[in-house]
Amino acid sequence: AGDLPTTLGILCQNVGTAEAVHRAAVEGRALTHRYVTVTGDAVADPRVVLAPLGAPFSDLLAAAGGATPGLDRLIMGGPMMGFTVADPAVPVVAATNCILAATTALCPPPQPALPCIRCGACAEACPASLQPQQLYWHARGGEVDTLAALGLGDCIECGACAYVCPSHIPLIQYFRHGKAEMADARQARTIAERARERYEARQARLAREAEERRQRREQKKAQARSGGDARKAAVAAALEKRRRRRGTAESDGDDGDRS
Ligand code: SF4
Ligand code: SF4
Structure with a gap:
Protein backbone atom coordinates (compact mmCIF):
# COMPACT_ATOMS: atom_id res chain seq x y z
CA ALA A 1 0.00 0.00 0.00
CA GLY A 2 1.18 3.50 -0.85
CA ASP A 3 4.02 2.17 -2.98
CA LEU A 4 4.58 1.42 -6.63
CA PRO A 5 5.17 -2.14 -7.90
CA THR A 6 8.49 -0.98 -9.35
CA THR A 7 9.78 -0.41 -5.80
CA LEU A 8 9.31 -4.17 -5.32
CA GLY A 9 11.04 -4.94 -8.59
CA ILE A 10 7.80 -5.71 -10.41
CA LEU A 11 6.65 -4.17 -13.66
CA CYS A 12 3.25 -5.28 -14.89
CA GLN A 13 2.30 -4.40 -18.46
CA ASN A 14 -0.45 -5.52 -20.77
CA VAL A 15 0.47 -6.86 -24.19
CA GLY A 16 -0.56 -3.69 -26.05
CA THR A 17 1.60 -1.49 -23.84
CA ALA A 18 4.56 -3.87 -24.05
CA GLU A 19 4.29 -3.83 -27.85
CA ALA A 20 4.06 -0.01 -27.85
CA VAL A 21 7.19 0.18 -25.67
CA HIS A 22 9.00 -2.12 -28.10
CA ARG A 23 8.00 0.02 -31.06
CA ALA A 24 9.05 3.24 -29.30
CA ALA A 25 12.28 2.03 -27.66
CA VAL A 26 13.56 -0.43 -30.26
CA GLU A 27 12.13 0.86 -33.54
CA GLY A 28 11.92 4.54 -32.60
CA ARG A 29 8.33 4.87 -33.74
CA ALA A 30 5.81 7.07 -31.94
CA LEU A 31 2.57 5.72 -30.53
CA THR A 103 -26.96 -6.18 -25.29
CA THR A 104 -29.09 -5.94 -22.15
CA ALA A 105 -28.57 -9.69 -21.74
CA LEU A 106 -24.79 -9.21 -21.31
CA CYS A 107 -24.93 -5.95 -19.38
CA PRO A 108 -28.35 -5.50 -17.81
CA PRO A 109 -29.30 -1.92 -16.90
CA PRO A 110 -28.41 -1.05 -13.30
CA GLN A 111 -31.14 -1.80 -10.83
CA PRO A 112 -32.23 0.78 -8.28
CA ALA A 113 -29.88 0.87 -5.31
CA LEU A 114 -31.25 -0.34 -1.99
CA PRO A 115 -29.89 0.35 1.51
CA CYS A 116 -26.77 -1.52 2.58
CA ILE A 117 -27.71 -4.56 4.65
CA ARG A 118 -24.15 -5.03 5.92
CA CYS A 119 -23.97 -8.53 4.55
CA GLY A 120 -20.19 -8.27 4.07
CA ALA A 121 -20.25 -9.83 0.60
CA CYS A 122 -18.34 -6.87 -0.81
CA ALA A 123 -15.53 -7.23 1.74
CA GLU A 124 -15.23 -10.95 0.94
CA ALA A 125 -14.96 -10.18 -2.78
CA CYS A 126 -12.44 -7.34 -2.49
CA PRO A 127 -9.01 -8.42 -3.78
CA ALA A 128 -7.39 -5.46 -2.02
CA SER A 129 -8.69 -6.59 1.40
CA LEU A 130 -10.64 -3.36 1.87
CA GLN A 131 -13.96 -2.85 3.63
CA PRO A 132 -16.11 -1.50 0.79
CA GLN A 133 -19.20 -1.09 2.97
CA GLN A 134 -17.28 1.26 5.30
CA LEU A 135 -15.72 3.09 2.38
CA TYR A 136 -19.23 3.52 1.00
CA TRP A 137 -20.50 5.17 4.21
CA HIS A 138 -17.60 7.57 4.45
CA ALA A 139 -17.63 8.32 0.72
CA ARG A 140 -21.27 9.32 1.06
CA GLY A 141 -20.29 11.66 3.88
CA GLY A 142 -17.35 13.10 1.95
CA GLU A 143 -15.00 12.23 4.84
CA VAL A 144 -11.78 12.25 2.86
CA ASP A 145 -9.42 11.78 5.80
CA THR A 146 -11.30 8.67 6.94
CA LEU A 147 -11.39 7.37 3.37
CA ALA A 148 -7.62 7.79 3.15
CA ALA A 149 -7.16 6.06 6.52
CA LEU A 150 -9.35 3.15 5.35
CA GLY A 151 -7.15 2.74 2.28
CA LEU A 152 -9.39 3.99 -0.52
CA GLY A 153 -6.19 4.85 -2.38
CA ASP A 154 -5.53 1.10 -2.66
CA CYS A 155 -8.85 0.42 -4.39
CA ILE A 156 -8.07 -0.80 -7.90
CA GLU A 157 -11.65 -0.14 -9.08
CA CYS A 158 -12.07 -3.72 -10.13
CA GLY A 159 -15.81 -3.61 -9.50
CA ALA A 160 -15.99 -6.95 -7.68
CA CYS A 161 -17.70 -5.39 -4.66
CA ALA A 162 -20.41 -3.73 -6.74
CA TYR A 163 -20.90 -6.94 -8.73
CA VAL A 164 -21.69 -9.05 -5.67
CA CYS A 165 -23.65 -6.40 -3.76
CA PRO A 166 -27.22 -7.68 -3.27
CA SER A 167 -28.41 -4.10 -2.78
CA HIS A 168 -27.08 -3.07 -6.22
CA ILE A 169 -25.20 -0.14 -4.74
CA PRO A 170 -22.96 1.48 -7.39
CA LEU A 171 -19.97 1.29 -5.08
CA ILE A 172 -17.35 2.12 -7.70
CA GLN A 173 -19.00 5.42 -8.55
CA TYR A 174 -18.82 6.36 -4.88
CA PHE A 175 -15.19 5.27 -4.72
CA ARG A 176 -14.18 7.17 -7.85
CA HIS A 177 -15.87 10.27 -6.49
CA GLY A 178 -14.18 9.71 -3.12
CA LYS A 179 -10.78 9.41 -4.79
CA ALA A 180 -11.39 12.65 -6.70
CA GLU A 181 -12.29 14.37 -3.42
CA MET A 182 -9.15 12.95 -1.80
CA ALA A 183 -7.08 14.32 -4.69
CA ASP A 184 -8.77 17.73 -4.32
CA ALA A 185 -8.04 17.73 -0.58
CA ARG A 186 -4.41 16.76 -1.25
CA GLN A 187 -4.08 19.57 -3.76
CA ALA A 188 -5.67 22.07 -1.35
CA ARG A 189 -3.25 20.94 1.37
CA THR A 190 -0.29 21.31 -1.02
CA ILE A 191 -1.42 24.81 -2.00
CA ALA A 192 -1.85 25.79 1.68
CA GLU A 193 1.55 24.32 2.53
CA ARG A 194 3.23 26.27 -0.29
CA ALA A 195 1.46 29.46 0.82
CA ARG A 196 2.73 28.89 4.38
CA GLU A 197 6.27 28.31 3.10
CA ARG A 198 6.10 31.51 1.02
CA TYR A 199 4.82 33.47 4.04
CA GLU A 200 7.56 32.12 6.30
CA ALA A 201 10.23 32.81 3.66
CA ARG A 202 8.96 36.40 3.33
CA GLN A 203 9.00 36.92 7.09
CA ALA A 204 12.56 35.54 7.24
CA ARG A 205 13.63 37.83 4.38
CA LEU A 206 12.11 40.90 6.04
CA ALA A 207 13.85 40.04 9.33
CA ARG A 208 17.17 39.51 7.50
CA GLU A 209 16.87 42.83 5.68
CA ALA A 210 16.00 44.64 8.92
CA GLU A 211 19.05 43.10 10.59
CA GLU A 212 21.27 44.10 7.65
CA ARG A 213 19.94 47.68 7.85
CA ARG A 214 20.63 47.76 11.59
CA GLN A 215 24.18 46.52 11.05
CA ARG A 216 24.79 49.15 8.35
CA ARG A 217 23.54 51.89 10.70
CA GLU A 218 25.87 50.65 13.46
CA GLN A 219 28.81 50.61 11.02
CA LYS A 220 28.11 54.18 9.92
CA LYS A 221 27.89 55.34 13.53
CA ALA A 222 31.20 53.65 14.35
CA GLN A 223 32.82 55.22 11.28
CA ALA A 224 31.47 58.64 12.23
CA ARG A 225 32.82 58.20 15.75
CA SER A 226 36.27 57.14 14.59
CA GLY A 227 36.29 59.94 11.94
CA GLY A 228 35.48 62.55 14.63
CA ASP A 229 38.25 61.26 16.88
CA ALA A 230 40.75 61.43 14.01
CA ARG A 231 39.72 64.99 13.19
CA LYS A 232 40.10 65.99 16.84
CA ALA A 233 43.53 64.37 16.97
CA ALA A 234 44.59 66.15 13.74
CA VAL A 235 43.42 69.54 15.09
CA ALA A 236 45.23 68.90 18.39
CA ALA A 237 48.42 67.91 16.51
CA ALA A 238 48.22 71.05 14.33
CA LEU A 239 47.76 73.27 17.40
CA GLU A 240 50.67 71.60 19.14
CA LYS A 241 52.84 72.07 16.05
CA ARG A 242 51.94 75.76 15.85
CA ARG A 243 52.56 76.19 19.56
CA ARG A 244 56.01 74.63 19.18
CA ARG A 245 56.83 76.81 16.18
CA ARG A 246 55.88 79.89 18.11
CA GLY A 247 57.97 78.75 21.09
CA THR A 248 60.99 78.26 18.80
CA ALA A 249 60.56 81.66 17.11
CA GLU A 250 60.31 83.46 20.44
CA SER A 251 63.50 81.79 21.79
CA ASP A 252 65.37 82.75 18.52
CA GLY A 253 64.28 86.38 19.07
CA ASP A 254 65.61 86.39 22.63
CA ASP A 255 69.01 85.04 21.43
CA GLY A 256 69.26 87.87 18.80
CA ASP A 257 68.57 90.54 21.38
CA ARG A 258 71.27 89.17 23.65
CA SER A 259 73.85 89.04 20.85
S1 SF4 B 1 -22.31 -6.11 -0.41
FE1 SF4 B 1 -23.61 -4.30 -0.53
S2 SF4 B 1 -25.18 -4.63 0.99
FE2 SF4 B 1 -23.54 -6.06 1.46
S3 SF4 B 1 -22.24 -4.95 2.94
FE3 SF4 B 1 -21.41 -4.56 0.93
S4 SF4 B 1 -22.36 -2.64 0.32
FE4 SF4 B 1 -23.58 -3.46 1.98
S1 SF4 C 1 -13.55 -1.88 -6.48
FE1 SF4 C 1 -12.09 -1.41 -4.86
S2 SF4 C 1 -13.19 -1.77 -2.98
FE2 SF4 C 1 -14.34 -2.79 -4.62
S3 SF4 C 1 -13.59 -4.87 -4.65
FE3 SF4 C 1 -12.37 -3.76 -6.12
S4 SF4 C 1 -10.58 -3.04 -4.96
FE4 SF4 C 1 -12.12 -3.68 -3.47
Whole structure:
Protein backbone atom coordinates (compact mmCIF):
# COMPACT_ATOMS: atom_id res chain seq x y z
CA ALA A 1 0.00 0.00 0.00
CA GLY A 2 1.18 3.50 -0.85
CA ASP A 3 4.02 2.17 -2.98
CA LEU A 4 4.58 1.42 -6.63
CA PRO A 5 5.17 -2.14 -7.90
CA THR A 6 8.49 -0.98 -9.35
CA THR A 7 9.78 -0.41 -5.80
CA LEU A 8 9.31 -4.17 -5.32
CA GLY A 9 11.04 -4.94 -8.59
CA ILE A 10 7.80 -5.71 -10.41
CA LEU A 11 6.65 -4.17 -13.66
CA CYS A 12 3.25 -5.28 -14.89
CA GLN A 13 2.30 -4.40 -18.46
CA ASN A 14 -0.45 -5.52 -20.77
CA VAL A 15 0.47 -6.86 -24.19
CA GLY A 16 -0.56 -3.69 -26.05
CA THR A 17 1.60 -1.49 -23.84
CA ALA A 18 4.56 -3.87 -24.05
CA GLU A 19 4.29 -3.83 -27.85
CA ALA A 20 4.06 -0.01 -27.85
CA VAL A 21 7.19 0.18 -25.67
CA HIS A 22 9.00 -2.12 -28.10
CA ARG A 23 8.00 0.02 -31.06
CA ALA A 24 9.05 3.24 -29.30
CA ALA A 25 12.28 2.03 -27.66
CA VAL A 26 13.56 -0.43 -30.26
CA GLU A 27 12.13 0.86 -33.54
CA GLY A 28 11.92 4.54 -32.60
CA ARG A 29 8.33 4.87 -33.74
CA ALA A 30 5.81 7.07 -31.94
CA LEU A 31 2.57 5.72 -30.53
CA THR A 32 0.15 6.34 -33.38
CA HIS A 33 -1.80 3.07 -33.29
CA ARG A 34 -3.26 0.92 -30.58
CA TYR A 35 -4.43 -2.69 -30.49
CA VAL A 36 -8.08 -2.66 -29.44
CA THR A 37 -10.28 -5.65 -28.64
CA VAL A 38 -13.73 -5.17 -30.17
CA THR A 39 -16.04 -7.69 -28.59
CA GLY A 40 -19.40 -8.28 -26.90
CA ASP A 41 -22.63 -10.01 -27.84
CA ALA A 42 -23.72 -7.04 -29.97
CA VAL A 43 -20.88 -7.15 -32.47
CA ALA A 44 -21.05 -9.44 -35.52
CA ASP A 45 -17.42 -10.57 -35.77
CA PRO A 46 -15.44 -9.87 -32.54
CA ARG A 47 -11.73 -9.34 -33.11
CA VAL A 48 -8.62 -7.40 -32.19
CA VAL A 49 -7.93 -4.49 -34.51
CA LEU A 50 -4.92 -2.24 -34.87
CA ALA A 51 -6.57 1.17 -34.80
CA PRO A 52 -5.04 4.61 -35.34
CA LEU A 53 -5.47 6.99 -32.43
CA GLY A 54 -8.40 9.24 -33.15
CA ALA A 55 -10.42 6.67 -35.10
CA PRO A 56 -14.07 6.73 -33.99
CA PHE A 57 -15.46 3.67 -32.20
CA SER A 58 -18.01 3.32 -35.00
CA ASP A 59 -15.17 2.58 -37.46
CA LEU A 60 -13.82 -0.13 -35.17
CA LEU A 61 -17.30 -1.67 -34.87
CA ALA A 62 -17.54 -1.62 -38.65
CA ALA A 63 -14.13 -3.36 -38.87
CA ALA A 64 -15.55 -6.08 -36.60
CA GLY A 65 -18.53 -6.75 -38.82
CA GLY A 66 -20.74 -3.99 -37.42
CA ALA A 67 -23.10 -3.85 -34.49
CA THR A 68 -26.12 -6.13 -34.25
CA PRO A 69 -29.60 -4.67 -33.75
CA GLY A 70 -29.66 -5.62 -30.05
CA LEU A 71 -26.83 -3.18 -29.19
CA ASP A 72 -27.71 -1.43 -25.94
CA ARG A 73 -24.44 -0.07 -24.55
CA LEU A 74 -20.95 0.68 -25.77
CA ILE A 75 -18.38 0.32 -23.04
CA MET A 76 -14.75 1.39 -23.19
CA GLY A 77 -12.85 -1.18 -21.13
CA GLY A 78 -14.15 -4.35 -19.55
CA PRO A 79 -17.60 -5.02 -18.12
CA MET A 80 -16.45 -4.42 -14.53
CA MET A 81 -14.13 -1.43 -14.81
CA GLY A 82 -15.18 0.09 -18.13
CA PHE A 83 -16.96 3.36 -18.84
CA THR A 84 -20.17 3.59 -20.79
CA VAL A 85 -19.62 5.64 -23.93
CA ALA A 86 -22.56 7.80 -24.95
CA ASP A 87 -21.60 8.29 -28.59
CA PRO A 88 -19.93 5.89 -31.07
CA ALA A 89 -18.07 8.91 -32.52
CA VAL A 90 -15.81 8.86 -29.43
CA PRO A 91 -12.23 8.42 -30.67
CA VAL A 92 -9.63 5.83 -29.79
CA VAL A 93 -7.05 7.20 -27.34
CA ALA A 94 -3.84 5.71 -25.97
CA ALA A 95 -5.79 4.18 -23.07
CA THR A 96 -8.43 2.48 -25.24
CA ASN A 97 -7.78 -1.24 -24.94
CA CYS A 98 -11.26 -2.68 -25.43
CA ILE A 99 -14.64 -1.75 -26.82
CA LEU A 100 -17.49 -3.82 -25.50
CA ALA A 101 -20.70 -3.75 -27.51
CA ALA A 102 -23.30 -5.27 -25.21
CA THR A 103 -26.96 -6.18 -25.29
CA THR A 104 -29.09 -5.94 -22.15
CA ALA A 105 -28.57 -9.69 -21.74
CA LEU A 106 -24.79 -9.21 -21.31
CA CYS A 107 -24.93 -5.95 -19.38
CA PRO A 108 -28.35 -5.50 -17.81
CA PRO A 109 -29.30 -1.92 -16.90
CA PRO A 110 -28.41 -1.05 -13.30
CA GLN A 111 -31.14 -1.80 -10.83
CA PRO A 112 -32.23 0.78 -8.28
CA ALA A 113 -29.88 0.87 -5.31
CA LEU A 114 -31.25 -0.34 -1.99
CA PRO A 115 -29.89 0.35 1.51
CA CYS A 116 -26.77 -1.52 2.58
CA ILE A 117 -27.71 -4.56 4.65
CA ARG A 118 -24.15 -5.03 5.92
CA CYS A 119 -23.97 -8.53 4.55
CA GLY A 120 -20.19 -8.27 4.07
CA ALA A 121 -20.25 -9.83 0.60
CA CYS A 122 -18.34 -6.87 -0.81
CA ALA A 123 -15.53 -7.23 1.74
CA GLU A 124 -15.23 -10.95 0.94
CA ALA A 125 -14.96 -10.18 -2.78
CA CYS A 126 -12.44 -7.34 -2.49
CA PRO A 127 -9.01 -8.42 -3.78
CA ALA A 128 -7.39 -5.46 -2.02
CA SER A 129 -8.69 -6.59 1.40
CA LEU A 130 -10.64 -3.36 1.87
CA GLN A 131 -13.96 -2.85 3.63
CA PRO A 132 -16.11 -1.50 0.79
CA GLN A 133 -19.20 -1.09 2.97
CA GLN A 134 -17.28 1.26 5.30
CA LEU A 135 -15.72 3.09 2.38
CA TYR A 136 -19.23 3.52 1.00
CA TRP A 137 -20.50 5.17 4.21
CA HIS A 138 -17.60 7.57 4.45
CA ALA A 139 -17.63 8.32 0.72
CA ARG A 140 -21.27 9.32 1.06
CA GLY A 141 -20.29 11.66 3.88
CA GLY A 142 -17.35 13.10 1.95
CA GLU A 143 -15.00 12.23 4.84
CA VAL A 144 -11.78 12.25 2.86
CA ASP A 145 -9.42 11.78 5.80
CA THR A 146 -11.30 8.67 6.94
CA LEU A 147 -11.39 7.37 3.37
CA ALA A 148 -7.62 7.79 3.15
CA ALA A 149 -7.16 6.06 6.52
CA LEU A 150 -9.35 3.15 5.35
CA GLY A 151 -7.15 2.74 2.28
CA LEU A 152 -9.39 3.99 -0.52
CA GLY A 153 -6.19 4.85 -2.38
CA ASP A 154 -5.53 1.10 -2.66
CA CYS A 155 -8.85 0.42 -4.39
CA ILE A 156 -8.07 -0.80 -7.90
CA GLU A 157 -11.65 -0.14 -9.08
CA CYS A 158 -12.07 -3.72 -10.13
CA GLY A 159 -15.81 -3.61 -9.50
CA ALA A 160 -15.99 -6.95 -7.68
CA CYS A 161 -17.70 -5.39 -4.66
CA ALA A 162 -20.41 -3.73 -6.74
CA TYR A 163 -20.90 -6.94 -8.73
CA VAL A 164 -21.69 -9.05 -5.67
CA CYS A 165 -23.65 -6.40 -3.76
CA PRO A 166 -27.22 -7.68 -3.27
CA SER A 167 -28.41 -4.10 -2.78
CA HIS A 168 -27.08 -3.07 -6.22
CA ILE A 169 -25.20 -0.14 -4.74
CA PRO A 170 -22.96 1.48 -7.39
CA LEU A 171 -19.97 1.29 -5.08
CA ILE A 172 -17.35 2.12 -7.70
CA GLN A 173 -19.00 5.42 -8.55
CA TYR A 174 -18.82 6.36 -4.88
CA PHE A 175 -15.19 5.27 -4.72
CA ARG A 176 -14.18 7.17 -7.85
CA HIS A 177 -15.87 10.27 -6.49
CA GLY A 178 -14.18 9.71 -3.12
CA LYS A 179 -10.78 9.41 -4.79
CA ALA A 180 -11.39 12.65 -6.70
CA GLU A 181 -12.29 14.37 -3.42
CA MET A 182 -9.15 12.95 -1.80
CA ALA A 183 -7.08 14.32 -4.69
CA ASP A 184 -8.77 17.73 -4.32
CA ALA A 185 -8.04 17.73 -0.58
CA ARG A 186 -4.41 16.76 -1.25
CA GLN A 187 -4.08 19.57 -3.76
CA ALA A 188 -5.67 22.07 -1.35
CA ARG A 189 -3.25 20.94 1.37
CA THR A 190 -0.29 21.31 -1.02
CA ILE A 191 -1.42 24.81 -2.00
CA ALA A 192 -1.85 25.79 1.68
CA GLU A 193 1.55 24.32 2.53
CA ARG A 194 3.23 26.27 -0.29
CA ALA A 195 1.46 29.46 0.82
CA ARG A 196 2.73 28.89 4.38
CA GLU A 197 6.27 28.31 3.10
CA ARG A 198 6.10 31.51 1.02
CA TYR A 199 4.82 33.47 4.04
CA GLU A 200 7.56 32.12 6.30
CA ALA A 201 10.23 32.81 3.66
CA ARG A 202 8.96 36.40 3.33
CA GLN A 203 9.00 36.92 7.09
CA ALA A 204 12.56 35.54 7.24
CA ARG A 205 13.63 37.83 4.38
CA LEU A 206 12.11 40.90 6.04
CA ALA A 207 13.85 40.04 9.33
CA ARG A 208 17.17 39.51 7.50
CA GLU A 209 16.87 42.83 5.68
CA ALA A 210 16.00 44.64 8.92
CA GLU A 211 19.05 43.10 10.59
CA GLU A 212 21.27 44.10 7.65
CA ARG A 213 19.94 47.68 7.85
CA ARG A 214 20.63 47.76 11.59
CA GLN A 215 24.18 46.52 11.05
CA ARG A 216 24.79 49.15 8.35
CA ARG A 217 23.54 51.89 10.70
CA GLU A 218 25.87 50.65 13.46
CA GLN A 219 28.81 50.61 11.02
CA LYS A 220 28.11 54.18 9.92
CA LYS A 221 27.89 55.34 13.53
CA ALA A 222 31.20 53.65 14.35
CA GLN A 223 32.82 55.22 11.28
CA ALA A 224 31.47 58.64 12.23
CA ARG A 225 32.82 58.20 15.75
CA SER A 226 36.27 57.14 14.59
CA GLY A 227 36.29 59.94 11.94
CA GLY A 228 35.48 62.55 14.63
CA ASP A 229 38.25 61.26 16.88
CA ALA A 230 40.75 61.43 14.01
CA ARG A 231 39.72 64.99 13.19
CA LYS A 232 40.10 65.99 16.84
CA ALA A 233 43.53 64.37 16.97
CA ALA A 234 44.59 66.15 13.74
CA VAL A 235 43.42 69.54 15.09
CA ALA A 236 45.23 68.90 18.39
CA ALA A 237 48.42 67.91 16.51
CA ALA A 238 48.22 71.05 14.33
CA LEU A 239 47.76 73.27 17.40
CA GLU A 240 50.67 71.60 19.14
CA LYS A 241 52.84 72.07 16.05
CA ARG A 242 51.94 75.76 15.85
CA ARG A 243 52.56 76.19 19.56
CA ARG A 244 56.01 74.63 19.18
CA ARG A 245 56.83 76.81 16.18
CA ARG A 246 55.88 79.89 18.11
CA GLY A 247 57.97 78.75 21.09
CA THR A 248 60.99 78.26 18.80
CA ALA A 249 60.56 81.66 17.11
CA GLU A 250 60.31 83.46 20.44
CA SER A 251 63.50 81.79 21.79
CA ASP A 252 65.37 82.75 18.52
CA GLY A 253 64.28 86.38 19.07
CA ASP A 254 65.61 86.39 22.63
CA ASP A 255 69.01 85.04 21.43
CA GLY A 256 69.26 87.87 18.80
CA ASP A 257 68.57 90.54 21.38
CA ARG A 258 71.27 89.17 23.65
CA SER A 259 73.85 89.04 20.85
S1 SF4 B 1 -22.31 -6.11 -0.41
FE1 SF4 B 1 -23.61 -4.30 -0.53
S2 SF4 B 1 -25.18 -4.63 0.99
FE2 SF4 B 1 -23.54 -6.06 1.46
S3 SF4 B 1 -22.24 -4.95 2.94
FE3 SF4 B 1 -21.41 -4.56 0.93
S4 SF4 B 1 -22.36 -2.64 0.32
FE4 SF4 B 1 -23.58 -3.46 1.98
S1 SF4 C 1 -13.55 -1.88 -6.48
FE1 SF4 C 1 -12.09 -1.41 -4.86
S2 SF4 C 1 -13.19 -1.77 -2.98
FE2 SF4 C 1 -14.34 -2.79 -4.62
S3 SF4 C 1 -13.59 -4.87 -4.65
FE3 SF4 C 1 -12.37 -3.76 -6.12
S4 SF4 C 1 -10.58 -3.04 -4.96
FE4 SF4 C 1 -12.12 -3.68 -3.47
